Amino acid sequence: MNITISTEKKETFSEISNNFIDYYMADANGDFVKVYLYLVRLYSCGRPVSVSDIADYFQCTDKDVCRAIRYWISQGILSFTYDTKGAITGIILKNIEAPVKIHDDEELDFAVSMLEEDKNVEEKKDNVRSIDRHNISEVDHISGGVEEEEVSVPEKKKLNAKDINNKLTDEAFRDIMGQAEAYFNRELAQSDVNMLIYIFDELKLPVDVIEYLLEHCATIGKTKASYVEKVAIDWYGKGFKNREEAKTYTDSFNSLYRRIFKELGIANRVVPTPSEIKFIKVWQSEFGFDEEMIAAACSRAIISRPNSASFAYVNTILDRWRKEGIKTPKDVEISDEKYTRSKKKAAGSETRLGTFGNYKQSSTDDEWDELTEMYIKEVNNK
Known part of the structure; x- marks a missing residue:
């Protein structure tokens, strides 16, 4: 049975590009979509907002918000504005064009x-x-x-x-x-x-x-x-x-795709997007990881970020492993054991820090100031 969508026009509305819905929304992480829609909402009311404000609204971390913003910048539908000193002053909602059609x-x-x-x-x-x-x-x-x-x-x-x-x-x-x-x-x-x-x-x-x-x-x-x-x-x-x-x-290729999708809990998709394929090529060719290590990173990502385990986040894990010389599942175990021992040593001092002592720092926190990362990339590409 078909249904018709109508409105009583008693509510205010934010305008969402049809091109966003048709070409970008389906492939994006659901939390990323929510952040983009909220940015559109904020634009419609003209109210200034901070990353922390958005994080509070969604009850997530600032880094989660920054990750979403960076994703949409990489897709070309957001960009930053800067002051004369190069500091970020705002976000631009860019015109969203349909992808160039490839002729058959x-x-x-x-x-x-x-x-x-x-x-x-x-x-x-x-x-x-x-x-x-x-x-x-x-x-x-x-x-x-x-x-x-x-x-x-x-x-x-x-x-x-x-x-x-x-x-x-x-x-x-x-x-x-x-x-x-x-x-x-x-x-x-x-x-x-x-x-x-x-x-x-x-x-x-x-x-x-x-x-x-x-x-x-x-x-x-x-x-x-x-x-x-x-x-x-x-x-x-x-x-x-x-x-x-x-x-x-x-x-050899399709097995890896299916394994990644399974580990990340991605259903109803047979093939990765072009941007996901580029990540996979980096993991194999540049980082030198095999299927088992890539799957392990995906599993680690979904455990750490069950609602936002994107390919970009998997990339941060594999990049860290590469820098630390971690090449096998056994190396991962050894690294985890060292991290656990270091946490136990710091446990005594954590109890003296009050409320903030309960914060569990992730193994990638010291490597990812995501807003700064976005800023650096955007400035370098200007």
């Missing part, structure tokens, strides 16, 4: 056709194709790791009706089309057929690899022709000779 092949073909009267049309087609194939950001490593560097691949030929009709007489290709329709759960568009011909004839991926490609993309809910083609190009560059090689490759 049908839209791309239409755009190219609009250039037909231009004397340089062939050069412009090549440029558009090049952008589509190599420079679209974040296709997203979700395939099991589409690499960002450009891969030398066969040029995609422009097909006419005769070419396509001839190809449809190929029994092996018709079988691939049938599987694509089954996996995509829809009738194939012309862009899908062109994509399959390119993969079959130009990339020449083995048939069992193509079959697994279609299965894999359908499993993660990415069945647009442009996406499937991008993954196929990546697999072509990696030289997969059979289904087993491709499956081993994707499983």
Whole structure:
């Protein structure tokens, strides 16, 4: 049953961008969303407020509020204002634009056709194709790791009706089309057929690899022709000779994603966002942690921050472990034991501090003054 939303107009309202709701809200931590909505509310009433005021309102810490603000700054929908000495004086609610839409092949073909009267049309087609194939950001490593560097691949030929009709007489290709329709759960568009011909004839991926490609993309809910083609190009560059090689490759990535989601209690999501993927790449490539250590950090994060265990917070844990030379679960245990012993030694002095002696300092408090961190990053990027 459908329902209609209405209002009695007896209450005041804050205006929330539809783009925020459509493109940013779903992927954000719930507490981060609450902080953003409260900032909008504060703007509508024009009242100055401090970080502590916001923290008191939500009964959380100043650091929790700062973490939320920093997240929205990283998403490009908030920014700071400064005085002449570089001190933070305010927060700007920025105009929220819809993310740039990535054209699929049908839209791309239409755009190219609009250039037909231009004397340089062939050069412009090549440029558009090049952008589509190599420079679209974040296709997203979700395939099991589409690499960002450009891969030398066969040029995609422009097909006419005769070419396509001839190809449809190929029994092996018709079988691939049938599987694509089954996996995509829809009738194939012309862009899908062109994509399959390119993969079959130009990339020449083995048939069992193509079959697994279609299965894999359908499993993660990415069945647009442009996406499937991008993954196929990546697999072509990696030289997969059979289904087993491709499956081993994707499983190594998807297993880690699923493990992270499970540890952080993230449900109803199959793949990470582009910003989350960047964190994971840093943890693996730059920090050098394996799946077990990343999972341990996620578990530690959800215990410490059950309502706000974000990827950014996991990053602080792994960064600290890296700096302290902690590389294995055993190293974590040893570090925890040292921390416990140091707390016991300080227990006597804590009892003489009155109310504030009950404050339990986290192992990352001395490393994260988050508002200062935001300030430094913002100033350095100005």
